[in-house]
Amino acid sequence: MPRPFSPLALAGVLALSLATFTHANADSVSVAVAANFTAPMQKIAAQFEQDTGHKAELSFGATGKFYAQIKNGAPFGILLAADHTTPEKIAKEGLGSDASRFTYAIGQLVLWSKQAGYVNAEGKVLHKTDWQHIAIANPRLAPYGAAAMQTLEKLGLASQVQARIVQGENIGQTYQFAASGNAELGFVALSQVTENGQLREGSGWVVPATLHDTIRQDAIVLKPGEGNAAAAALMGYLKGDKARAIITSYGYSF
Incomplete structure (x- = not known):
């Protein structure tokens, strides 16, 4: 006669099943990342994939160059800019979702x-x-x-x-x-x-912040990322405690 599962064993099976289901329904998103945010974003992306199963495919470079590429149809799903004016411009030009825009870090x-x-x-x-x-x-x-x-x-x-x-x-x-x-x-x-x-x-x-404009770095979901589960999940993840702990460890504020 088979032995019944103990509550602990049953909980383990359910957790494994949930994790398997979550990763089976995982998606990926291409993310354009301002070069200054390279190190923290690499750590965040690794933790994000471990926690959610979703994958963030990262490209690093200058915000101005990313803007030109996005205007020319580059299939990025998210932009993590080094400023707030570029995401504002992208939203006004209909290249991204204004409702998704938020400040993910203030640089120094x-x-x-x-x-x-x-x-x-x-x-x-x-x-x-x-x-x-x-x-x-x-x-x-x-x-x-x-x-x-x-x-x-x-x-x-x-x-x-x-x-x-x-x-x-x-x-x-x-x-x-x-x-x-x-x-x-x-x-x-x-x-x-x-x-x-x-x-x-x-x-x-x-450098004291009084000597230059505030380096407010905004994120925005771009047109190719709208409806993408990984894009939505990553934008939420960047607002969470794990991501923010990594961000502040590199000298950023909010």
């Missing part, structure tokens, strides 16, 4: 050097003349680049350092210029050089 700009002790807490190194290059993202395409130029203008240094600027196509390339030592200094995203509230290496000055 940092003046960073790979060399320990090179950048002090007030960023006074900017006033010195013994460095050759400073890396800045293209301000027309990358909001962090625009914030960097606003900072230099507010400090009265824009014309003084202009000849020493090395321009990155996006904030990812800008970080590489500084991390490789090809530029002694770089205006990058705090998320690129910090984790759990600490600089991973080098030295930096977190």
